[in-house]
Amino acid sequence: MKPQTNFIVIDTEGQPILKAMAIVDHQGNLIYEAFDQKYCQNPQLIDQSKPLKTIVNEFLAIAGSQTIICHYARHDIEVLRNTFRAVGVQPPRLSFQCSFELAQRYLPQLGSNSLDTISQQLNLSPDDHTNNRDSLHRAKHDALFTYQLYRRMINELLKTRLQHQPNPFGTSRVDTPFQSHIDFRAIFDNEFERLKYILSDIKNDVNHQSKGAVVIGEPGSGKTHLMMRLAQDLLTKNRLLFIRQPNNADTVLFHTYSRILESLIQTVPHSSHTQLEYLLANSFAQIIKNTDAYATPATQKDERLIELIKTDNLKLFTDLGKDDTRQKRESWQHIEKRAYDWWINQFSSAGYAPKILKGIIRFCGYTDFKRRQTITQWLAMNDVAPEELEKVGLESWGEDTSREEISLAALAVFSKLSLLDEPLIIIFDQLEGLGQKHNERLLQSFGEAVKEIFTHVPNSLIILNLFPDRWSQFQQVFDGSIIDRISQCQIILNKPSNEQLKQLLNLKGQVADVTIDELFEPQEIADILTAPSIRSVVNAAADYYRYKIDGICLPQRPDKSGNSGVIGMMEKQIHQLTEEVAELKIIVSKLVDTFNLADGENIVRVFPNGMAARSPINSSRRSQLEDYLRQQRGILEENYGQPAIISESDDFGKLKMIIESLKLVLSPLNVDILRLGKRVLPEHLVIKTATHQFAIAFLHQSGTRFYHRMRNLNELVSHRPDIHFNLCRDAREDLISGKSSKIELEKFCQGNNSHYLLFDRDQRITFELIYQAIVDIQNRDLEIDLPEALDILLLDYQDYWLFQNLTQLTLDS
Numbered sequence: 073m074k075p076q077t078n079f080i081v082i083d084t085e086g087q088p089i090l091k092a093m094a095i096v097d098h099q100g101n102l103i104y105e106a107f108d109q110k111y112c113q114n115p116q117l118i119d120q121s122k123p124l125k126t127i128v129n130e131f132l133a134i135a136g137s138q139t140i141i142c143h144y145a146r147h148d149i150e151v152l153r154n155t156f157r158a159v160g161v162q163p164p165r166l167s168f169q170c171s172f173e174l175a176q177r178y179l180p181q182l183g184s185n186s187l188d189t190i191s192q193q194l195n196l197s198p199d200d201h202t203n204n205r206d207s208l209h210r211a212k213h214d215a216l217f218t219y220q221l222y223r224r225m226i227n228e229l230l231k232t233r234l235q236h237q238p239n240p241f242g243t244s245r246v247d248t249p250f251q252s253h254i255d256f257r258a259i260f261d262n263e264f265e266r267l268k269y270i271l272s273d274i275k276n277d278v279n280h281q282s283k284g285a286v287v288i289g290e291p292g293s294g295k296t297h298l299m300m301r302l303a304q305d306l307l308t309k310n311r312l313l314f315i316r317q318p319n320n321a322d323t324v325l326f327h328t329y330s331r332i333l334e335s336l337i338q339t340v341p342h343s344s345h346t347q348l349e350y351l352l353a354n355s356f357a358q359i360i361k362n363t364d365a366y367a368t369p370a371t372q373k374d375e376r377l378i379e380l381i382k383t384d385n386l387k388l389f390t391d392l393g394k395d396d397t398r399q400k401r402e403s404w405q406h407i408e409k410r411a412y413d414w415w416i417n418q419f420s421s422a423g424y425a426p427k428i429l430k431g432i433i434r435f436c437g438y439t440d441f442k443r444r445q446t447i448t449q450w451l452a453m454n455d456v457a458p459e460e461l462e463k464v465g466l467e468s469w470g471e472d473t474s475r476e477e478i479s480l481a482a483l484a485v486f487s488k489l490s491l492l493d494e495p496l497i498i499i500f501d502q503l504e505g506l507g508q509k510h511n512e513r514l515l516q517s518f519g520e521a522v523k524e525i526f527t528h529v530p531n532s533l534i535i536l537n538l539f540p541d542r543w544s545q546f547q548q549v550f551d552g553s554i555i556d557r558i559s560q561c562q563i564i565l566n567k568p569s570n571e572q573l574k575q576l577l578n579l580k581g582q583v584a585d586v587t588i589d590e591l592f593e594p595q596e597i598a599d600i601l602t603a604p605s606i607r608s609v610v611n612a613a614a615d616y617y618r619y620k621i622d623g624i625c626l627p628q629r630p631d632k633s634g635n636s637g638v639i640g641m642m643e644k645q646i647h648q649l650t651e652e653v654a655e656l657k658i659i660v661s662k663l664v665d666t667f668n669l670a671d672g673e674n675i676v677r678v679f680p681n682g683m684a685a686r687s688p689i690n691s692s693r694r695s696q697l698e699d700y701l702r703q704q705r706g707i708l709e710e711n712y713g714q715p716a717i718i719s720e721s722d723d724f725g726k727l728k729m730i731i732e733s734l735k736l737v738l739s740p741l742n743v744d745i746l747r748l749g750k751r752v753l754p755e756h757l758v759i760k761t762a763t764h765q766f767a768i769a770f771l772h773q774s775g776t777r778f779y780h781r782m783r784n785l786n787e788l789v790s791h792r793p794d795i796h797f798n799l800c801r802d803a804r805e806d807l808i809s810g811k812s813s814k815i816e817l818e819k820f821c822q823g824n825n826s827h828y829l830l831f832d833r834d835q836r837i838t839f840e841l842i843y844q845a846i847v848d849i850q851n852r853d854l855e856i857d858l859p860e861a862l863d864i865l866l867l868d869y870q871d872y873w874l875f876q877n878l879t880q881l882t883l884d885s
Contacts (some may be wrong), residue, residue, distance in 0.1 A: 074711075076137065077098060077587060077589040077590055078098065078137075078138050079098050079138050079139040079140070079141050079142060079169075079222075080096065080097055080098065080103075080134065080135060080138050080139075080141070080217050081095070081142070081215050081216075081219040081222060082094065082095050082096075082131075082139040082140055082141070082142055082144070082148060082215060083095040083136075083142065083148070083210075083211040083212075083214040083215035083218060084142075084147075084148045084152065084211060084213045085210055086108070086111075086151055086155075087151065088150070088151065088154045088156075089124070089151065089154045089155045089158050089649065090108060090124060090127065090128075090151055090152070090155040091107065091108050091111045091112075091328045092105075092106070092107045092108070092112075092211045092478045093105070093127060093131060093211055093336075094209075094211040094212040094215040094216075095131070095134055095215065096216055096218075096219045098138075098224070098589070099594035100216070100219050100220075100593065100594055100595075101594075102212060102215070102216065103134070104130065104131070105120055105209070105212050106121075106122050106126075106127045106130070106135060107120055107121045107122070107123070108124045108127065109121035109122055109123060109185050111827055113622060115202070124155065124157040124159050125157065125160075125161065126385065128156060128159055128161050132161075132163065132164070132462070133659060134730070135166060137167075138167075138349070139167045139169055140166055140167065140168045140169070140794070141168075141169050141170075141171055141218060141222050142168060142169075142170060142171065142172070143171045143172050143217075143218045143221070144170065144172050144219065145168045145169070145170035145171075145172070145173070146170070148168075149168060150680060156218040158473070164265070169222075171218050171221050171222050171225070174225050175221065176406065177363045178225050178228050178229065179224075179225065179228065181509055185208045186292065190769075196685065199265060207814070211392070221432050223593060225399070226590065229618055230586065230590065230591060230620065230621065230682070231620065231621050233266065234584055234586065234621050235621055235622065237584050238583075238584075239614050239617050239618065239621075240542060240580045240581050240583040240584045240586070240617070241577070241581075241610050241611075241613040241614035242579055242614050242617075244607045244610035244614065245296070245607055245853055246296040246297045246299075247296070247477040247707065248296070248300075248314055249296065249299040249300045249302065249303040249312055249314050249499065250300075250303055250335075250338045251300060252295065252300075252304070252323060252581050253300060254303055254576075254579055254583075255297070255300070255304070256572070256575055256576040256579050257301075258297055258572055258575070259294065259568045259572050259576065259606070260301075260565060260568075261292060263287075263298065263563045263565065264298060264301055264302070264563065266532070266563060267285060267298075267302060267535075267561075269283060269305075269493075270283055270533055270561055271306075271310065271495050271497070271533055274495040274531060274532070274533060275495055275531075277554040279530075280491055280530045281530060281562065282525075282526055282529060282530055282531065282532040282533070282534055282557075283532075283533055283534070283560050283562070284526070284533075284534045284535075284536070284559060284560045284589055285533060285534070285536075285559040285560065285561040285562070285563060285744045286535075286536050286538060286543060286558055286559050286561070286562050286563070287535060287536070287537045287538070287563045287565065288538055288539070288540050288543050288562060288564045288565065289537075289539070289540075289566075290539060290604065290605055291539065291567030291605060291607070291622065291851070291852030291853065291855075292604075292605035292606055292608050292609075292852070292853075293414060293565040293566075293567070293605050293606060293608025294565055294605075294607075294846070295501070295537040295565060296501055296537065296604045297606075298565070299312075299314070299499050299501065299535070299537070300574075301751045302497060303341075304341065306497070306566070307340045307341055307347065308340055308341070308342075308343070308350070308495045309494050310495060310496065310497050311335075311347050311350070311351050311486075311490065311493070311494070311496050311497065312333050312335065312347070312496075312497040312499065313332045313335040313497065313499065314331065314496045314499050314501065314812050315327070315328050315331040315332065315335075315498070315499065315500050315501070316331060316473075316501060316847075317500075317501075317502045317504075317505050317506060317847060317851075318506075318514065318517075318518055318521075318725070319505075319514070319518040319722065319725025319726055319728070319729050320514070320721045320722065320724060320725035320728075321513045321514040321516075322474060322476075322517070322646050322721065322794045323476065323721040323722075323725075324476075324514075324517045324518050324520075324521040325475075325476045325479040325480050325483075325521050325524065325525075326453075326475040326476055326479045326719070326721065327721070327722060327725075328479065328483070328521065328525070328717060329479035329480075329482050329483060330479075330579065330717035330722065331717075332483065332486065332498075333448075333451065333717055334715070334716060334717060335347065335453070336348035336351070336486075337714075337715055339356055345386055345389065346434075348385070349386065349389050349436070350493075351486070351489060351490065351493055352388075352433075352436055352489070352805070353386045353430065354383040354385050354408055354491050354492065354493040354494075355489040355490070355492040356385075356388060356410075356411060357381050357385040357388070358492035358493075359379050359407075359410050359411055359414045359492065360374055360378060360381070360407070360410055362415075363410060363643050372752070373402075373403070373406045374406075374410070377403070377406070381867070388407070388436075389436070392404070397420070397509060398438075398595055404433065404437030405435065405437075407433060407435045407437075408430065408434070408437070410425060410517075411433055412430070414534065415429055415488075415871070416483070417487075419488065421483055424477070424478050425481050425484060425485050425580065425626070427467075428451075428478070428481060428482045428485045429485055429489075430466070431447055431450055431451050431466060432451070434447055434464055434465060434466065435447040435448070435451070437755070438464065443463060443464050445468065446461070446463070446464055448715065448717075449465055450464075450466050450469075451482075452717045452719065453469055453473070453475050453479075453774045454513070454719075454773055455468070455774055455775040455776060455777035455778065455850075456468065456774065456775060457775050457809075459773065461723075466790065468660070471752075471776075471777065471780075474701060475721075476808070480524055480525075480528055480529075482530045483525060483528070483529045484529055486529075487529040487530050487531050487532055488530065488531075488610065489860075490531050490532070491530070491531050492528070495531045495532060495533055496529075496531060496532045496533070497532070497533050497535065498532050498533070498535065499535045499537065500522075500531075500534075500535065500537065500539075501537045502847060502848075502851045502853075503518075503536065503537070503538060503542065504538075504539060504542055504850050504851040504852065505695070505846075505847055505850040505851065505852075506542075506731065507542050507545050508517055508850065509860070510732045515546075516549070518547075519549065519550040519551075519554050520740065521558075522534070522536075522554060522558065522732070523553065523554045524683050526554075526557045529533055534557075534558070534742075536558055537827075539852075546558075566604060567604065567606070568606065570601045570681035573601055573606070573609050574588060574597070574611075576602070576606070576610075577610070577613055580613075588600075588613070589618065590615070591617065592613075592620075593614055596616055599616075600612040600613050600616060605805050607815065607853075610771075611855075616629055617706075618763070625692070627696070659835045693856050693857070693860060693861075693864075694849060694864055696855075696856055697845075697854075697856055697861055697865075700848075700854055702844070703845055703846065704841055704845070705837060705841055706838055708837045708841060708844075709837060712833055718772050718802050719772065720754060720755035720770040720771060720772055720773070720803065720804065721755055723755070723770040723772075723800070723839075724756070724770055725753035726839070726840075726843040727757055727768060727770075728743065729846060729847070730842055730843055730846060730874070731743055731757065731759055731842065733846045734862060734866075734878070736858060736859045736862060737862045737863055737866070738761070738878065740758070740760075740761065740762050741759070741761060741878075742759075742760045743757050743759055743760070744757075744758040744760065745757065745758065746788060746792070748765065748784055748787065748788050748791075751784045752780065752781055752784065753769070753781060753784050753785055753788060754769040754770060754771040754781045754782075754785055754799070755769065755770050755771075756768060757789065758795060759878070761878060761879075764795040764796070765794065765795050765796075766795060766797070766798065766877050767795050767796070767797045767798065768783060768798045768800065768874070768877070769797065769798065769799050769800065770799075770800050770801075771785075771799060771800075771801055772801055772802050772805050774805065774808070775813075776808070778808060778810075778813050779810060779812050779813040779816060782813060782816040782817060783816050785797070785799065785820065786816055786819050786820055787824075789820065789823055789825060789826050790823075792825075793824070793825055795825065796825050796826070796831055796877070797820075797823070797825060798824040798826075798827050798873070798877065799820060799826070799827070799828050799829065800829045800831050800837060801828075801829075801830055801831060801833045803830050803831055803832045803833065803835075803836070812826070813883050829873060835873070838869065838872055839874070842865060842869070842872075842874075844857070845861060845865065846861075846862075849861055866879075
């Protein structure tokens with residue numbers, strides 16, 4: 073049996089012909105009730121008393137081609153057949169289903185299948201109707217109860233069919249534009265077209281000045297989803313560069329550049345090539361084709377290249393010859409020369425730009441993984457061994473170079489290459505944390521960085537995704553010149569119509585071959601649609617799906633009247649009891665060594681290591697956070713092996729944000745930075761608790777930078793025996809090979825107050841997971857209270873090295 077969505081429920085009273093009839097539609101509404109005027113003498117029902125032939129004709133008009141649901145359908149069919157004959161009406165072919173027979177088949181555990189018994193056993197109680205089945209309205213009440221029974225059986229059928237399938241509404245948010253999610257194009261179609269129109273303006277502008285757009289919407293309104301649509305439609309044409317919230321006030325431009333490099337290595341949909349390869353193939357093709365405009369006349373090499381790319385510019389990466397052959401090396405050397413000539417002719421030989429352009433081309437010219445890795449480290453401005461740089465023909469940046477200055481020059485190189493291709497799309501997302509009080513300096517630095525980008529990076533659409541209140545705050549903080557550039561276009565994402573949201577939910581339901589009308593009661597659909605945003609609507613649908621298919625209680629989500637949606641009082645009480653039992657189970661299983669101290673009316677949870685959490689943890693929010701962590705861990709594990717720009721400044725910023733957030737639940741907690749004269753130390757943070765203090769440093773560099781910073785750190789460690797030092801190095805970085813560097817590292821490892829931590833796969837993923845959870849809560853992508861989430865994280869990850877350092881007690885205490 074496939075559940076019907078186009079149906080009516082009827083009940084007839086009378087034998088052998090009709091005396092009364094009631095009809096309920098597929099949404100559970102009583103839409104028709106009538107009595108044969110020959111038998112009905114009650115003055116209260118005079119308006120509903122009609123000639124029998126009129127009742128028959130009105131019934132047939134309502135029934136149409138819909139399936140008719142009855143309890144004991146044989147009885148109703150027989151009554152209708154006799155009635156049709158009595159009034160001389162020839163009925164069309166009608167389709168019936170019998171809820172009595174269905175109950176025997178699908179609910180055998182009920183034993184008796186009488187409507188009275190089933191209604192009592194299943195606690196059926198139609199909304200807004202009394203349970204008094206008086207003789208006057210017997211048909212009405214039986215029809216309403218039959219509807220409830222049929223819906224219950226539909227739920228049972230769906231549970232059987234769907235219980236082993238993933239929740240079609242389980243994914244409600246887009247993390248990056250490079251993901252692929254179901255997209256209902258009718259939503260925000262006009263806003264999408266406006267963004268495309270701005271790109272066209274930039275392209276057609278003779279000066280190719282960059283333009284700004286602020287996409288404004290409440291949490292879950294679809295801002296990043298709209299960016300995903302841009303990627304899906306334009307990635308073969310435009311380069312889309314995605315930058316998450318910066319976290320270090322001293323390195324905003326470097327953070328931006330690093331995230332842009334990571335975006336450029338994303339593969340273009342339906343292609344084996346990256347965004348970087350598309351950008352460079354198209355740009356270099358234009359340079360080669362227009363050699364005469366800025367250099368010596370075209371040579372035979374130019375002609376061969378022009379012939380090669382006549383049909384496809386990407387052949388520069390596929391058809392220049394076999395890997396590491398002389399022909400391929402000479403071809404790329406020629407492309408490098410032409411690109412350098414073009415740059416000098418169009419711009420200047422001064423600054424870092426020619427050097428960066430050279431590095432990018434060298435990267436393209438090699439297919440050997442190790443050499444490409446060397447160039448990637450060089451582009452990220454890390455220290456690379458001189459012998460490795462010599463192999464790829466590059467020079468060290470030097471110790472005194474400014475990463476911020478080089479990063480801005482690199483951004484300008486990419487944008488000026490795009491002048492020969494298509495405008496760039498630069499997206500800043502997840503910026504809500506910048507509004508935190510402890511991030512005031514970071515917010516100012518971000519504003520200045522955006523101003524620099526508008527000034528030095530042409531041919532770009534620069535998009536900021538913001539909440540309305542955060543945009544208001546930015547307008548108060550940034551100077552007018554920044555605001556004017558950013559807000560040349562303001563796109564506001566309002567909640568779509570209910571009809572559009574229904575279509576979106578049905579589109580998601582197609583994954584499981586189910587519609588929302590099959591899954592949910594009309595009242596449930598109405599409750600789902602009251603959620604304030606697209607994401608919360610999808611989340612509400614996911615909650616109802618879990619409730620119906622998996623038997624997981626609905627979370628408490630009060631509506632405007634203070635009730636919990638469509639859950640009745642009894643279900644509320646069951647829900648509350650279930651939640652309390654679940655909390656007890658969690659306490660028993662998770663806190664074997666934990667005890668609770670009563671302090672007046674407050675409960676203080678004390679951990680084995682002495683750390684205290686503020687209050688008992690709500691089980692439904694624990695479940696919500698655990699689902700999120702499980703999903704995000706899967707994403708991080710999947711992406712771990714992908715190329716990434718790893719930097720000390722980025723890890724320092726993440727650590728600082730984690731510690732600043734933990735101040736909400738751990739007190740006292742303070743931070744500091746140490747100095748050693750003018751000597752350069754690894755990026756580090758000193759964390760002070762009530763009982764002890766410890767430092768966490770990051771050192772991912774190699775070569776001479778590692779040696780000098782390591783030596784300085786060892787000296788600092790010897791001067792500060794009161795601080796326990798932790799040095800973290802990502803396991804994906806090169807092994808320390810230099811003799812002097814090895815000696816300094818071994819010295820650190822042997823220290824009484826120092827510990828070396830190799831950031832392996834599990835350590836890195838957990839660190840990123842904690843950071844991402846905090847960012848997502850700040851951005852309201854995860855709808856949970858931050859202090860409560862931190863309590864859960866501290867409890868569940870109490871063996872993680874960072875939390876162990878935070879919560880350990882000194883011997884003296």
